Amino acid sequence: MAMTETFYEVMRRQGITRRSFLKFCSLTATALGLEPALAGKIAHAMETKPRTPVLWLHGLECTCCSESFIRSAHPLVSDVVLSMISLDYDDLIMASAGHQAEAILTEIREKYKGNYILAVEGNPPLNQDGMSCIVGGRPFVEQLKEVASDCKAVISWGSCASWGCVQAAHPNPTQATPVHEVITDKPLIKVPGCPPIAEVMTGVITYMLTFDRIPELDRQGRPKMFYGQRIHDKCYRRPHFDAGQFVEDWDDEGARKGYCLYKMGCKGPTTYNACSTVRWNNGVSFPIQSGHGCIGCSEDGFWDKGSFYDHVTNTHVFGIEANADRVGIAAAGTVGVAVTAHAVASAVRRIKQGAGEHHEENDKT
Amino acid sequence: MSVQTPNGFELDTSGQRIVVDPVTRIEGHMRCEVNLDENNVIRNAVSTGTMWRGLEVILRGRDPRDAWAFTERICGVCTGTHALTSVRAVEDALGIQIPENANSIRNIMQLTLQAQDHLVHFYHLHALDWVDVVSALKADPKATSELAQSISDWPLSSPGYFRDVQNRIKRFVESGQLGPFMNGYWGNPAYKLPPEANLMAVTHYLEALDFQKEIVKIHTIYGGKNPHPNWLVGGVPCAINVHEAGAVGAINMERLNLVSSIIDRTIDFIDKVYIPDLMAIASFYKDWTYGGGLSSQAVMSYGDIPDRANDSSAANQMLPRGAIINGNLAEVHDVDLRDPEQIQEFVAHSWFSYADESKGLHPWDGVTEPNFVLGPNTKGTKTRIEEIDESAKYSWIKAPRWRGHAMEVGPLARWVIGYAQGNPEFKEPVEKVLTDLQLPVSALFSTLGRTAARGLEGSWAAHKMRHFQDKLMANIKAGDSSTANIDKWDPKTWPKEAKGVGTTEAPRGALGHWIVIKDGKIDNYQAVVPTTWNGSPRDPAGNIGAFEAALLNTPVAKADEPLEILRTLHSFDPCLACSTHIMSPDGEELTRVKVR
Numbered sequence: 011m012a013m014t015e016t017f018y019e020v021m022r023r024q025g026i027t028r029r030s031f032l033k034f035c036s037l038t039a040t041a042l043g044l045e046p047a048l049a050g051k052i053a054h055a056m057e058t059k060p061r062t063p064v065l066w067l068h069g070l071e072c073t074c075c076s077e078s079f080i081r082s083a084h085p086l087v088s089d090v091v092l093s094m095i096s097l098d099y100d101d102l103i104m105a106s107a108g109h110q111a112e113a114i115l116t117e118i119r120e121k122y123k124g125n126y127i128l129a130v131e132g133n134p135p136l137n138q139d140g141m142s143c144i145v146g147g148r149p150f151v152e153q154l155k156e157v158a159s160d161c162k163a164v165i166s167w168g169s170c171a172s173w174g175c176v177q178a179a180h181p182n183p184t185q186a187t188p189v190h191e192v193i194t195d196k197p198l199i200k201v202p203g204c205p206p207i208a209e210v211m212t213g214v215i216t217y218m219l220t221f222d223r224i225p226e227l228d229r230q231g232r233p234k235m236f237y238g239q240r241i242h243d244k245c246y247r248r249p250h251f252d253a254g255q256f257v258e259d260w261d262d263e264g265a266r267k268g269y270c271l272y273k274m275g276c277k278g279p280t281t282y283n284a285c286s287t288v289r290w291n292n293g294v295s296f297p298i299q300s301g302h303g304c305i306g307c308s309e310d311g312f313w314d315k316g317s318f319y320d321h322v323t324n325t326h327v328f329g330i331e332a333n334a335d336r337v338g339i340a341a342a343g344t345v346g347v348a349v350t351a352h353a354v355a356s357a358v359r360r361i362k363q364g365a366g367e368h369h370e371e372n373d374k375t
Numbered sequence: 376m377s378v379q380t381p382n383g384f385e386l387d388t389s390g391q392r393i394v395v396d397p398v399t400r401i402e403g404h405m406r407c408e409v410n411l412d413e414n415n416v417i418r419n420a421v422s423t424g425t426m427w428r429g430l431e432v433i434l435r436g437r438d439p440r441d442a443w444a445f446t447e448r449i450c451g452v453c454t455g456t457h458a459l460t461s462v463r464a465v466e467d468a469l470g471i472q473i474p475e476n477a478n479s480i481r482n483i484m485q486l487t488l489q490a491q492d493h494l495v496h497f498y499h500l501h502a503l504d505w506v507d508v509v510s511a512l513k514a515d516p517k518a519t520s521e522l523a524q525s526i527s528d529w530p531l532s533s534p535g536y537f538r539d540v541q542n543r544i545k546r547f548v549e550s551g552q553l554g555p556f557m558n559g560y561w562g563n564p565a566y567k568l569p570p571e572a573n574l575m576a577v578t579h580y581l582e583a584l585d586f587q588k589e590i591v592k593i594h595t596i597y598g599g600k601n602p603h604p605n606w607l608v609g610g611v612p613c614a615i616n617v618h619e620a621g622a623v624g625a626i627n628m629e630r631l632n633l634v635s636s637i638i639d640r641t642i643d644f645i646d647k648v649y650i651p652d653l654m655a656i657a658s659f660y661k662d663w664t665y666g667g668g669l670s671s672q673a674v675m676s677y678g679d680i681p682d683r684a685n686d687s688s689a690a691n692q693m694l695p696r697g698a699i700i701n702g703n704l705a706e707v708h709d710v711d712l713r714d715p716e717q718i719q720e721f722v723a724h725s726w727f728s729y730a731d732e733s734k735g736l737h738p739w740d741g742v743t744e745p746n747f748v749l750g751p752n753t754k755g756t757k758t759r760i761e762e763i764d765e766s767a768k769y770s771w772i773k774a775p776r777w778r779g780h781a782m783e784v785g786p787l788a789r790w791v792i793g794y795a796q797g798n799p800e801f802k803e804p805v806e807k808v809l810t811d812l813q814l815p816v817s818a819l820f821s822t823l824g825r826t827a828a829r830g831l832e833g834s835w836a837a838h839k840m841r842h843f844q845d846k847l848m849a850n851i852k853a854g855d856s857s858t859a860n861i862d863k864w865d866p867k868t869w870p871k872e873a874k875g876v877g878t879t880e881a882p883r884g885a886l887g888h889w890i891v892i893k894d895g896k897i898d899n900y901q902a903v904v905p906t907t908w909n910g911s912p913r914d915p916a917g918n919i920g921a922f923e924a925a926l927l928n929t930p931v932a933k934a935d936e937p938l939e940i941l942r943t944l945h946s947f948d949p950c951l952a953c954s955t956h957i958m959s960p961d962g963e964e965l966t967r968v969k970v971r
Contacts, residue, residue: 070428073452074448077451098554135427142747143426145425181433204448208588261610292588
């Protein structure tokens with residue numbers, strides 16, 4: 011790895027001044043919601059670290075996560091791929107195919123044992139002997155386990171990898187299974203959403219590169235910095251909710267005045283995501299701003315919670331003091347799911363060694 | 376060992392077998408096997424869809440108004456097109472008329488997808504089949520600048536600009552961490568571009584990567600996000616309010632101006648970067664005439680982009696509707712998606728079972744029961760396939776046929792049909808390309824023809840966005856701000872039973888959703904998608920599908936580097952998550968396998 015360049019060197023030789031570089035670091039800190047003092051730490055990391063290999067595997071999915079990732083505006087995805095990480099395997103964009111592609115997995119596993127990130131988009135199906143998702147003539151689940159065995163950490167991109175998503179909706183004919191149920195011995199970060207917001211995806215990666223650790227996670231394994239609050243908590247239409255001003259029908263006067271979409275089935279009150287703050291596609295809009303309620307696409311099992319146009323009635327929706335874990339458990343509504351959530355939370359705690367102090371403020375009511 | 380297929384192709388399985396799995400730079404999972412003769416020419420081709428998710432059975436019993444969200448997740452690359460098809464199917468079933476503004480906004484969103492998806496396909500999924508990244512390092516930036524300025528007035532074209540990009544690529548390569556370019560087929564003799572053309576194309580690869588995310592902001596404005604914007608049965612969810620208080624919560628003047636500016640920039644980028652690059656690259660590959668397959672024989676399009684709302688006649692569709700068979704361009708047949716004799720799906724070579732597999736079924740009567748079995752001549756095991764046996768079942772894709780014919784769908788099919796119908800919007804650009812490149816009409820029926828038609832369509836789509844945005848503005852100015860019809864929003868207003876069909880022309884081709892509604896719930900849902908047509912396995916009669924036909928008779932420069940195979944497969948822009956069907960409408964429980 012003698013030829014490996016640091017991120018800072020890459021930026022400098024592209025004609026970026028040190029002053030601009032430091033500005034970039036401070037903007038990155040702001041984008042990540044970090045205190046300004048941490049900009050220096052980001053700068054130091056960027057100056058000294060080689061690019062971390064990322065192996066991006068695809069199971070049963072629709073590729074919306076990859077498509078979202080390439081929409082990232084800050085940082086630009088071209089900068090991420092050329093200068094920040096080494097995206098050595100991603101079957102959506104990689105030049106090679108067939109055995110030349112498979113050879114890359116072997117090479118990176120050996121050369122960077124314990125030092126590469128496994129990013130998973132989609133999930134493994136276990137019915138049909140695992141053969142409803144075939145890669146290289148074998149079940150995808152085998153490839154997933156092999157590549158996971160030597161990785162440093164796993165990122166579960168999107169709701170497929172995190173929860174199962176649409177193919178796992180009832181009756182889940184392929185037994186599509188979220189990644190954490192198959193890979194249980196590695197630090198794992200869930201970045202749910204269908205898809206996740208582009209800048210959240212690159213934000214999570216940049217955080218890991220900068221601080222050399224996984225971000226602080228909530229009990230369900232999601233980064234608190236992006237999934238710590240409900241969409242409803244920061245929704246710009248919230249004052250209309252509080253004032254009792256609602257859209258009652260599509261395209262009615264309330265819709266034209268931008269009233270609250272709660273009565274149209276908006277799942278913002280029970281959905282933990284950054285849509286109402288980061289917004290989508292470089293901050294252009296987000297579903298509620300464009301007139302449709304949130305469908306709750308970053309929540310576990312959101313496909314099986316009734317129609318997208320039904321009112322949210324099965325959980326406590328008032329006030330901003332409730333937290334992701336409590337609402338998640340309450341909304342799940344059954345003991346079985348709550349127990350699962352607890353088991354996952356325990357597993358996350360176990361793997362969080364080295365992730366710094368474990369702040370619990372979001373866990374308090 | 377040679378056999379003739381009913382649709383006129385000769386297959387010979389005697390030569391060396393080559394396996395490509397995974398096929399990369401596509402959506403989803405796919406495998407391809409070919410037999411090469413002693414001259415490394417492809418004499419047999421086998422295309423296998425290697426994933427299956429079961430979305431249609433998941434839809435059973437759900438609210439039809441929710442179906443767009445489920446079906447949208449069939450594919451995140453052609454995001455939105457399944458959702459549009461779905462709301463059209465529900466509206467067809469329930470007889471819902473949509474406002475004119477909703478039709479314009481839907482068309483703008485569908486055209487946004489066409490423009491962005493074609494651009495991303497060309498640069499990020501297909502270009503590396505023609506462009507040698509490593510060769511770009513040898514280019515003279517000054518000569519590259521001259522080349523770029525000779526074909527376009529795109530302003531980013533100075534020698535210094537190309538030198539900077541070249542330096543960036545050089546240092547990237549020298550770092551030893553090649554990322555997505557690792558193990559590419561650099562230096563393969565099938566690459567024909569001079570270093571300067573390679574550098575220009577690589578530069579635009581990066582520019583297009585940055586620009587494509589701008590185009591989709593139109594989805595974000597009207598649909599709230601991209602990928603996977605929001606849709607609505609009865610219209611569109613975004614209300615319009617340009618005059619009054621509260622406009623910040625609706626489509627207002629600022630939003631409309633933002634859409635308008637993105638449309639202008641999209642037209643600019645496609646016409647000044649994408650099209651000139653396409654023409655420049657094509658000019659170096661004029662002699663590579665392979666990959667035509669079914670395109671000169673059997674093509675089909677359902678038509679799309681209705682000019683006026685609620686008029687599904689062929690004459691009202693801006694993309695053509697029709698079918699050409701037996702290579703007879705003089706006759707374009709009408710296509711009727713409701714006719715049980717026209718579109719049928721077969722499963723004799725698919726991992727599904729029918730009671731009688733010699734027959735096909737129309738989608739409204741569709742049955743899809745999984746049956747993963749391998750033929751007796753398979754090499755390997757059930758979970759470690761080395762070579763597949765195409766004489767038996769060999770794909771998760773069904774075999775759809777139109778009146779028994781295997782059909783090609785997609786941009787080339789649409790443009791061939793538009794050309795055959797004499798529509799100047801299609802005929803004139805096609806003739807200009809052929810004249811500029813000094814090629815005969817027959818050159819259209821090739822891998823490169825497919826790639827060129829997609830480019831022309833990207834430009835066509837961008838300009839049509841302008842048409843519909845202007846139409847939207849004119850309608851608002853005339854006092855109509857309506858975006859949704861809620862007369863039949865309440866399921867109580869619905870008939871006890873209804874069935875409908877919705878269609879679009881997705882970026883990859885003809886897309887149809889068939890829905891049966893009973894007691895306010897989905898009783899049956901079937902989707903027949905573009906890659907089901909193009910990637911179909913053989914049917915009981917032995918007709919081969921478009922992928923397999925297109926690969927035949929192509930020479931491969933190096934048998935262990937599948938560059939030509941990728942080139943032709945990519946020209947279809949395969950989408951495997953779309954193409955793979957589902958299990959039985961009964962949705963019976965399958966054996967559960969324990970997590971190891």
